[in-house]
Amino acid sequence: MLDLALSRHRWEELTYEPPRAEGYLRTYRAMVEEFDPATARVGAGVLPGPQEAAMASCVRHRVLDALPFWQACVFCTAGV
Ligand SMILES: [Zn+2]
Incomplete structure (x- = not known):
């Protein structure tokens, strides 16, 4: 995903440079490359668990929303 973003995939849809x-x-x-799950500490309040991660997708903009951590799609709420 990061390599895709670094290739400027869909950057033309942004309203700014x-x-x-x-x-x-x-x-x-x-950071992701250096991350070692074997030494990572897991505990309450550290990171959201898999069941709490990206729970919704904005159909209009085709991006994931990590509800309830983010209130809505960043594109839908841009400029609000
Ligand atoms: Zn949206």
Whole structure:
């Protein structure tokens, strides 16, 4: 997914040019690569469990919404 984002997949649908997005994506990609599930600590309040992750998808914009952590699709609420 991060490689797809780094390839600027669907960036033309943004209403702005994100000057720092590529750097953030590369940083996040490095974090994901370094993540070792064997040494990760799991506990209440640390990270949402699988049952709490992305529970909805905006049909209009085809993006995942991590309800209830985010109230709505970031594109639907842009400019609100
Ligand atoms: Zn939407």
